[in-house]
Amino acid sequence: MITSARNQFSGEVAEAKHGAVNDEVTLRLAGGQEIVATVTSESARRLGLASGKKAVAMVKASSVIVMVDVDVSKVSARNAISGKVTNVTKGAVNTDVTVTDDTGLAISAIITNSSAERLGLVVGKPAAAIFKASSVIVAVDG
Template sequence: MVLSIRNQFAGRVIAVTVGSVMSTVRVLLAAGPEVTAAITLEAVDELGLAEGVGVVVLFKSTEVALATGAVPLISIRNQIPGTVAEVEHGEVMTTVKVAVRGGGTLTAAITRDAAEELGLAEGTDVTALVKATEVILGLG
């Protein structure tokens, strides 16, 4: 299956915390960082997710926020450090490719105004932020 979601990473489940309706699944990406997904208990069961299971982690580029400094107090679980590898400005939106520390590249689609205010350019250190509820898991 080919998907339009730009951010697709292989990983392995390292922990599953089960709630009554929702669960959190922690995944260690092959590229290095750890990502948390908040998905339904039904999805955990249907996918057979447990420690050691190989998965594909997906999130849309429009669900990625970028910060240029430390983000110590925020509810967003996934904070992925990296360096801007490429910036492509459109009239309204900007596409930013981030070289993730540990390997791999992710893409963020943010407003041009935000990109300019952050002073994003090749070589800028950033933290990519993705809410756990925006992370999709598939079997890989």
């Protein structure tokens, strides 16, 4: 599977909470991290999302928010990965930032140059990559 999503995380479904309209699916990655996705109940059924099912979570880099000096337990987004900035590439308008946690999980974000400057993003700076469960696309083989 080849997609344009910069962030692709393979794992298996650890939990699926079924609802009338949407399901909440928790995907556990090899390093133990969890990515939470909200998908329609119809999509969860069609994809067969149940505990133990192998799946891939995808998040566009433009859907990732980068924060510094924050307690990630106090943000409303379900997905918050704390780590350090491991890459900063400034373009004409936007900056490509990578935040990597202590297990090596890397999340790419595209943010404005002014935001990168305001946050003082440099390689080695502690930061968090945050994205909503509704920003996660789930895929399975088959």
